[in-house]
Amino acid sequence: MARICEVCGKSKAFGNKVTFSNKKSSRSWAPNIRRVKAVVNGSTKRINVCTRCLRSGYVQRAI
Template sequence: MARKCEICGKGVAVGMQISHSHIRTKRTWAPNLQRVKAIVNGSPRRIMVCTRCLRSGKVQRAI
């Protein structure tokens, strides 16, 4: 399962972690994804959605 929001497409970001002694190692930042039941094309479906989309009302939750 991809770590990507199905609404906005937000995914994993890659960068460098820099220690106090300036040793650089690669690391990732994953979005805060929640598995929610939402209305997609008129029918309820379980989708992975980031919390930013949930909070801003871009997702219509199904009961």
């Protein structure tokens, strides 16, 4: 499963892990993606959505 939100396009972000001694090593942050049944154009589909979009109401869940 691709770790990308199909609503907002949020995907993995990259940056540095910084230690107390100020050493830097690369790390990544993955979004919290859920595979949900949602209503898309009047029909029910399974889509990958981040929890921020679910919480904000950008997706109408299908039951």
